Amino acid sequence: MEQASGDDPAEPGRSRPSEGGRRARRVTSIDVARRAGVSASAVSRAFTEGAYISRELKARVMAAARELDYEPNPLARGLITRRSGMVALLMDELSNPFYPEALQAFGSELHRRGKRVMLFAPAPGEPLEDVLPQALRYSVDGIVVASAHVTSALAEAARKAAAPVVLFNRMLEHGGLSAVTCDNHAAAELVARLLAEAGHRRPAFVAGLETASTSIHRERGFAAGLHQAGLGAPRRVSGGYTYQGGYAAALELCRGGETPDAIFVANDIMALGVVDALRRELGLDVPGDVSVVGFDDIPAASWPSYDLTTMRQPLRAMVSETVQLLEDQLESAYPKATTVTLPGRLIRRGSARLPPA
Template sequence: MAKRAIPKIGAQKISAQVTAQDVARTLGVSQSTISRAFSMTASISEDMKLRVIKAANKLGYQPNVIARSLITRRTNMVAIVMANLVDPFYPVVLDELVQQVQAGGFQTLLFVPSAGQKVDDIMPNLLQYQVDAIILTSATISSAMARICAARDTPVVSFNRYVPGLNIHAVSSDNVGGGRQVADYLVATGHERLAFISAQRDATTNRDRRSGFMTRLKQLKITSCLQEDGGEFSYEAGYAAAKRLLRQASRPDALFFASDVMAFGGMDAAREIGLSVPQDVSIIGYDDVPMAALPSYGLTTIRQPVREMAKTAMEILGLTGERARSEPTTRLIPGTLITRSSTKNRRAVSHLKETAA
């Protein structure tokens, strides 16, 4: 049987598919060296990596990721399920997750459920891709689907929320702690008529922010705090809720919204009805999306530690070189209060008035 000719470097035409073995034979190195040159995380010198890539380009060699996955039983792909791309917080999350996943030598597959579609409905299609891990953001799965993933040894992490009793990992900011920080800040700055505008009632992010806020106010002997149901994490929900609250005879002097995008709606509503922010009403959000720092909003908010959350998710899923955690793990990471021009120190103003009198 005649041996297959090895394509020579500089050849204009390639009559047969070039393999990693061909490139290795041409350079006089092992086939594993070729594989390492095309891996983001493998140990190989820059000089050798450059030699391999140049030779591969001239020979017309291109690694076959699918074929490699059949050998290694790993696709090096991570699925990200994101049910909400409208809220400006989630594009920030998506960017950070993709950067972290790619830095670890993996690629991402993005799945976005259609309006009204449950995450469980897309999971059978997702699992066909044999992904190495799944990250759920602004979404959750059923206990039955969690068991299916466990049976397939596919680790799953819920990002930015957790579901009590669900047998999957979870990484979130410490929303209870964030709510407590807001309560401490508003009371310390002399606000007395407070209100919390909630979003989705069943979301742990919403429940924990409200719980931390309300519980801390009771500890600080603040017994009067309005609660308004916005219904969802959206600009429209914050806008409508703020109008209802601020048109009352005894309106609040501070509004704490369950998210930044809701707070933006609240600020615009306040201005529309002739109120000044923060002279008439202070407004606080949660997330610290890029828009919060714009001069037109200058929103005081709780900054979510998205980068640290993403790194923690990678660690839990076993995407950093360590094995994935077998037992369900929930990590809560503290956020940071960022003060801007949407809030006012009323205690300082009151002191100045007393001094002037």
């Protein structure tokens, strides 16, 4: 078994500078072995941390590698070390600006740790549970699932996976998978209490995807906060976590003249649609007629056209905790599902009447 003995599969390395028009062929460990007059196995050992090789032999290999501009291929190495240095990110909501931001944050955090993100975005209509095995086939060191579409089939596949899986900004109702989320319940409870304290009496809630844990926990927290303030359950409609869905939800809430005086919206991209519908289609004043509070604090929330009061998610901390959970699980022979919950922070802007901080 070559793998056990540390032999190096003939891996493509960096390119030899092209002499003519023809594209450079990749320099392989075989080329280095030939130039140095040693075995391919010696080349592999020279590039493997802690492998046995005499000082003289190593020097000869390294000189040949320098001459040929050779660099070992991390994928070939991954076949030996069973570490590819790649983390798969399963993400299917890139049209919500929260996710491109998260993607950048994962890129930075993993780069800091000498790793890379491989993004797996399902094609339109492709279920996420079909994408997970594809990611596994690339020998990734771990998988982050950042999607509202975490079905039980996906969870089952993730639990059986040969690589650690962590849910980002989602959790399973009944556990079984590691997860990092904002404390959605506590954050929504606070929004409800502040809206009630400011005198709002006809609160409404715009849900996201009905099956998403984020939306469910934000709705529960909001209802709990209203209850504590002596108010009844809010009216509620669903906006499917899109701008267009939020726009339509606001129109539905205001149909028949029963206009709410406060709308808590389960994410910001929907809240922008809510504000546009209230102002541009219904001629209502925000926050004069209706207070609107969002969730996430995406960049557009701070643009003067919206000036959206919102619950900020601690994005960088959430990303860092997610990567740490992956590393912990990778190191552990008996990994345990762990849930990390981080507090949100209310960002007060101009779209809601709230009591002073």
